Amino acid sequence: MGPMTATRNDHMLGRAAEHAAWAFYTVAALGSSIGQIWVGVETPPWPDGMPLWLRAILALPFAVVIDLGGVVCSGFADTRQRLGENAYGWRILSAGSVTLAVGINIVGHAGSPYLATVFGGLGVFAYTVWLLHSSARRRDALRAAGKLATTPPSYGLLQWWREPAITRRAKNLALEYDYTLHESLAEARIQLRTEARRAALASHIEARIRSRHDTDPILAAIAATTTPVDDVADALMAMIDTRGWARAIANEIQPPDSGQPIAEQAAASEPADRVAAAGHHAQQPALNASLLRYIPTQQADYDRWREIWQAMLHAPDASNQDIANQFDVSTRTAQRIRLTGQANLLNSPATPVARIAALASSNGHLPLLPATS
Structure with missing residues (x-):
């Protein structure tokens, strides 16, 4: 039909x-x-x-x-x-x-x-x-005759009961912009979330403006009143580096790997103050137990990590995704290489397993391994 x-x-x-x-x-x-x-x-x-x-x-x-x-x-x-x-x-x-x-x-x-x-x-x-x-x-x-508003979509009693504020906004949007039922609900949710963020941010901005004139309450009130706080909040939200925050948080919430080789688990349990010191060589940095578990045990794989880390040093603005695409590795692997490199754990040409073996043979002291990159 x-x-x-x-x-x-x-x-x-x-x-x-x-x-x-x-x-x-x-x-x-x-x-x-x-x-x-x-x-x-x-x-x-x-x-x-x-x-x-x-x-x-x-x-x-x-x-x-x-x-x-x-x-x-x-x-x-x-x-x-x-x-x-x-x-x-x-x-x-x-x-x-x-x-x-x-x-x-x-x-x-x-x-x-x-x-x-x-x-x-x-x-x-x-x-x-x-x-x-x-x-x-x-x-x-x-x-x-065009003298009456169009009929809004029928949202149903369940929708009105679950989200009355969103449904009320969606109805007005549907009447004003001729949205469909789902379009109006989606736009209403976006608008209400944005308004809530703007209101919360505007209150902090106003408090920050007032704090610049703590000694003069009248001047603080004038500054807070004359400043378009909502416009400042909108501009600030537009300037936020969302991808940067996402990368920073992702680095913090990565779970530890399980099933690592026993040698790496032994390295992870080593005290941080057991470092090599001899002759005219500088004292080696302490091994980071939480990062050692990620470093490969095979020399070829370890050399590959050192190669990728050198590329990161030459391109500090490159993201983990860019490095992953360049060297055909996963983004998570690129992230681990960056963390271990920043902790100075990729400076030595010897793998952690080799260094641990040398530590055991030298009565608890690390061998004098060159720290060149």
Whole structure:
């Protein structure tokens, strides 16, 4: 079923519902009028000899006028509202006429609760159907004339219950920018998160501005008031190096490897103060136990790490991803090489395993290994 067929079916269903509304209103209004005529036949002080059919004929115009008056006044109100007026006078007269009709049915049939409920309820039902029907037709006419906002998406009760603030913002965005349901919700979440960050940052910026004038509260208030704090917060958020923060945090949260060779585990357990010192050579830096576990044990792999570390020294601005792409290694490996190199653990041409073996053979002292790179 194509869009044209769906539109045609919707139009046919709308016309059928409109015809049904007129039928319901007519039946309900007729029932209300019958109830008023019934009251008019029994309640007024008619002469004893006057037949019932004559009483009904005489009461008929009054009953019809009361019900019809509510409809006529409501019709005038609907017309004036389409022109942009409030039409309070016509709406008050319409409500008053229907209230009178319902009151006659309830009071006139007070002796029979069933009849009072039926005829009074029919009057209320007839007037309610008329108001809803006329209101729907008025909105359709205003929408066709471009004087009414488009209908927002239906978000559902569950969405309103879970995220009322986001759904309210999404509804306004959908009306203003013609967003779909999911587009409006996504944009509303982004806007609210940005506003929350801006508000939090603006409070810190204002406090920082005031702190520059601690000795003069008046000057501090002037500085904080005249400075567009929200604009400063927006500019600051635009200047934040998000990738830099991500790299820094990623370096801190890398988990340790498991299953390392026993030699590396022994190196990791060595005290940091056990270093080599002899002759005219400078004292070697302490081995970082948390980083030694990453260094390869094979000489070829270790030389490869030293080669990559030299490339990092010649290109200090290159990111770990750039180095990884250049040498065909993983980003995590490039990150480990950078950390171990910065800790001066890649300066010696000998692998840590070789140095540990030399340490064991020299009674706890590291051999004199050249520290050249």
